[in-house]
Amino acid sequence: MPTLNKVFLTGNVVRDFEKKTDKLGVVSIAQNIWNGTEEVAHFYNVVLIGEKNVQSAEKVIKKGASITIEGSIENNSYEKDGKKITTLQIKSFSFYLNKFAQNSESQEVVPDDIPDGEIDLSNLAF
Numbered sequence: 001m002p003t004l005n006k007v008f009l010t011g012n013v014v015r016d017f018e019k020k021t022d023k024l025g026v027v028s029i030a031q032n033i034w035n036g037t038e039e040v041a042h043f044y045n046v047v048l049i050g051e052k053n054v055q056s057a058e059k060v061i062k063k064g065a066s067i068t069i070e071g072s073i074e075n076n077s078y079e080k081d082g083k084k085i086t087t088l089q090i091k092s093f094s095f096y097l098n099k100f101a102q103n104s105e106s107q108e109v110v111p112d113d114i115p116d117g118e119i120d121l122s123n124l125a126f
Helices: 051-060
Strands: 007-013 018-021 024-034 039-049 066-080 083-097
Touching: 007 039, 018 051, 024 051, 024 066, 039 051, 039 066, 051 083
Parallel strands: 039 083
Antiparallel strands: 007 024, 007 066, 018 024, 024 039, 066 083
């Protein structure tokens, strides 16, 4: 049976983007989720992958910015003090700044591999 692992996540950046290598960086995103009686903060670690993503993120992802990431969910595990710790992280190959929450100096990050002009949809099965 085919599976799908796709996530879109919108939230506020907890701290400035952290570059790990030329093709890898990390950003933490927070969301306030209403659970029926109160808002509860949820935090997510996002690994941005790709040289262009990392270059763009270094310039524009700052603490407090509102961003949307597109990616997939991955479980990781490691041992700490003899206990197995499992964490959830999100791998992302693209992100977008949400202009509604940004000041006038912010930039929108747009993927550069989108073709110009019209896209022929006649060959797609719907």
